[in-house]
Amino acid sequence: MKNSLELGLIGNCRIGALIDGRGEIVWSCLPRFDGDPVFCSLLHEHADGESAGYCAIELLDQVEARQSYLPNTAVLITCLTDRHGGSIEVTDFAPRFHQYGRTFMPMMMIRQIRRVSGNPRICLRVRPLCDYGSQNCTITHGSHHIRYVAPSWILRLTTDVSVTAVLQELPFFLETTATLILGPDETIPDAIGELSRRFLDETIDSWRDWVRDLSIPFEWQEEVIRAAITLKLNTFQDTGAIIAAMTTSIPEAPGSGRNWDYRYCWLRDSYFVVNALNRLSTTNTMERYLSYLINVVAGAPDGRVQPVYGIDGKSRLDECEISSLPGYRGMGPVRVGNQACEQIQHDVYGSAILAVAHIFFDRRFAHRGGESLLKRLEPLGEAAIAVHDQPDSGPWETRNTLRVHTFSSIMCWAACDRLA
Structure with missing residues (x-):
């Protein structure tokens, strides 16, 4: 599948990521906008299951994909359906909300994968690169996390999915909501699912509070709001x-x-x-x-x-x-x-x-x-x-x-x- 510029944008005014219609992160720089593109497949083609520089949630036998934002937020929803009637919903966002009197906006992206219907079977491929796509990362892991180590940064994936399934890219049936937290090399002490749900709720509330204070015209409200959020991102x-x-x-x-x-x-x-x-x-x-x-x-x-x-x-x-x-x-x-x-x-x-x-x-x-x-x-x-x-x-x-x-x-x- 050729790269496309039909992309969704998530971010929190510290980092950002571009996500294609299949739910694949094709561009994201760390630790800030002008940093090393950890995910850089937007600038090189790759066949399914080959190459690197992306973070993909693949639904086996996929036949349909739809993508939209939660209204008045920077939270992106990708719905994938397979030919057997199974479907999943991927929610992507970067946490951003007020906490302890200041804006909480960590170098973090969260991906929630929820079964919607049927018996969907998915495969996770997390393949960051470093130094503008010229080097693979060194990989270490623990019981619930994987560290992708580059010379100038470390990206840590914390998940409630089998680490073996992620490392070996083994397909599995999605039965309960799965969570991927991509962020700094720090331990997450809380339950991953609960933390991601709390961050999602607070991020949604934060964006909608921000939009509520906008001055917008009577006509083209949805377009103006989306443009304002994009400018903010x-x-x-x-x-x-x-x-x-x-x-x-x-x-x-x-x-x-x-x-x-x-x-x-x-x-x-x-x-x-x-x-x-x-x-x-x-x-x-x-x-x-x-x-x-x-x-x-x-x-x-x-x-x-x-x-x-x-x-x-x-x-x-x-x-x-x-x-x-x-x-x-x-x-x-x-x-x-x-x-x-x-x-x-x-x-x-x-x-x-x-x-x-x-x-x-x-x-x-x-x-x-x-x-x-x-x-x-x-x-x-x-x-x-x-x-x-x-x-x-x-x-x-x-x-x-x-x-x-x-x-x-x-x-x-x-x-x-x-x-x-």
Whole structure:
């Protein structure tokens, strides 16, 4: 079966995962969005039962698959049916809820597998890879867990399924609900099933509470809510950064070679992101994102802002090509890092200042902008004046040609106008 971009997204603003229509985790990076893709089969084809880089729950003799979200949540439900009338339901989520006065969002994904009808027979294949698909993990195990050990991380699978069945990928009849907890190398002292049910209930409540506070239009409510949740899932809560995408190297067009790593934060997006968050009334997310922007642009030497930064605010995103992954449907190259960080794109001054301007005028913010912040932003305006009529790579990020772009010049004007 060829890879598809018809994927479900789960996450908790620390990690994320993409799951295909058969319930297979095909992409997930650890320990955060820009980390090593533990599950990376999205960027290489594999025949059933072959290769690695995925976490699959296979229903033997499967003939039908359906996938949907629990309404107003980031909890994904995949229903699989076999030709004998047996069916299962797979519930995927990453725990996220408030606990002890703060947001609990561990590096953890939970998969619950429930028998719905008949006598379904399943096979579990948990095959993480490390170093961008170039190495297999070292495996150790105990009575209820399996450790997948890589040079820079350890992924621990805790389960109430037979460890032997998982290690040897032995098919078995699903009689009671099975639970897989993929997370850090820590012992889970509680009963696995009870813990996963509690985490699920609290995660559902947390997402629905968040959605309840959204400001949404009368029309297209379901679509707006789903888009808002997706935007939230692309937020790295620790710093407030919002990434362009969970993935790297999905081709812009088939066979074009225009495959870029989008797991970073583009300042060009900031104005539009802040406007969207403002219209949704997600004030806390907007405030943290603006805090990230301010820290990034205020630290720019002489006000010279670059187009893209890492989710931790890092300025260097050295780009390289990865030979161990052939690419989505074989359409390489696969790139890690993004050379756009070195490009000249003058429109970023306008984008950044138009976004940050909200903090001066919006009375909902706990920390309003003042004279000190304005002084930190003034070097951006001075830089915009200096470069407004100079050639740059423009919004298309051309790599070999610099030209004077009207859009860039207008955004430089917008930066100075708003500061004035």
